[in-house]
Amino acid sequence: MTELATSQEYGVLSAPATLTIERLLPGSIDRVWAYLTESDLRRQWLAAGTMEMRVGAPVELVWRNNELMDNPGTPPDGLDGRHEMQSEITELEPPHRLGFTFGNAGEVTFDLEPVGDMVRLTLTHRRLPDRTTILKVSAGWHAHFDVLAARLGGEEPPPFWDNWVALKAEYERRLQA
Template sequence: MTLATLDDYGVLTEPATLTITRLLPGPLERCWTYLTKAELRRQWLAGGEMELRKGASFELIWRNDELSDPPGRRPEGFPEEHRLTCEITELEPPHLLGFTWGNTGGVSIRLEPRGDEVLLTLVHKRLPDRGTMLNVSAGWHMHLDLLVARARGDKPAPFWEGWARLKADYDRRLPA
């Protein structure tokens, strides 16, 4: 993949696998801390302490209303807090972090230096159905937009408004 082909939207690289990329300001080690340190990760995704050891369990704790100010209106059916127990399946600091994700095939996040920036490639495998695929695609897209904003020192866009817009976009972009 060349930088000229980067698109903000995730794509299906297999029928049930989402791949999404972002360019982050470097250095690589700083980007790694945004993935692995709870206090930084909770600013763009979810909190929860993580022991950096293959096979280690950890809990992701989402409080999406706290990710932006204002957060926007939370869609009906989404709780104020959500928790997911995960297990580290791949670990090559500071380049690769993989972990389980509920009833899916799991997530891997790869970081690669690109000059002064870092290419983040996220792959979420075996999404079980289209509804999950739409929620996950919009979620990762919005969370990664927040990561870019936080890493650059910019104010993030309202989370829930962005998520709702992106879910509608992915509904049009992804095959039925």
């Protein structure tokens, strides 16, 4: 999917430590919201885990990237496909806005806006601590959104790890130091 991505699908640094990615997704806003907030649906594209719908509630995120599809590709050295993170909901306006801390790597906000029969998802990841983290999360969010778009569209997503590696290289080029 990397070859097909338009320049608008790539994230940009909207501030020195802030990544912003916009993506038009198929489906109703309620359906996209469910994929953000319900563990069984969220695990199909990002991470499973509990998420009580109230500001201040803990959020558990458990990534199993090797289980996102039948053929996820080969993880890069040092990444095994499983990762856990404890976070906290910071903003909640169903079905338009969800914000939560992102472990020690800043804060994430998802904004949803209906656009005809599509939904514009805008991710803002603030307070990224360094360039290495910026590149990893840029490729990570982009690859996970590719999986989400495929799931919402009833298509088979690209192999996660192969896509992530290609995207990380592209973000290294696009997000110059």
